[in-house]
Amino acid sequence: MAARNTARKRAFQILFEADQRGTDVLTVLADWVRHSRSDTRQPPVSEFTMQLVEGYAENAARIDELIAQYAVDWTLDRMPVVDRNLLRLGAYELIWEDGTPDAVVLDEAVQLAKEFSTDESPSFVNGLLGRLKDLKPTLRRDEA
16 A cells, blocks of 8 residues: 555655646656656655556546535635645546545545645545545546
């Protein structure tokens, strides 16, 4: 499980970097992969990290739409950058990745919020992802 935890953390860091730079997330992913292959001090980018980032990129517009729709009193651009990207990653994995139990997705997102964001962020991230988890069957039908 530690490998998946590390992969999620790296995926989050890639999403965060892309957001901060105003760059496409797949461009940042390619930079990370290139650096890891050319500099032995850089950790490799795992298949799971690539899967998460590429999956997010494929569904980014829908994910942002869902976050904006269900975030009470918060617009995407007003959210702390860390929280916004944790929600993006968590929403992707929750809705589109069937290989991870929902409880694990929520727990991992909350742990990352504790590590990288504000004191209020874990409950905010947990609440919004919990809402998406409850709506997941409906959200998946909307995609079909």
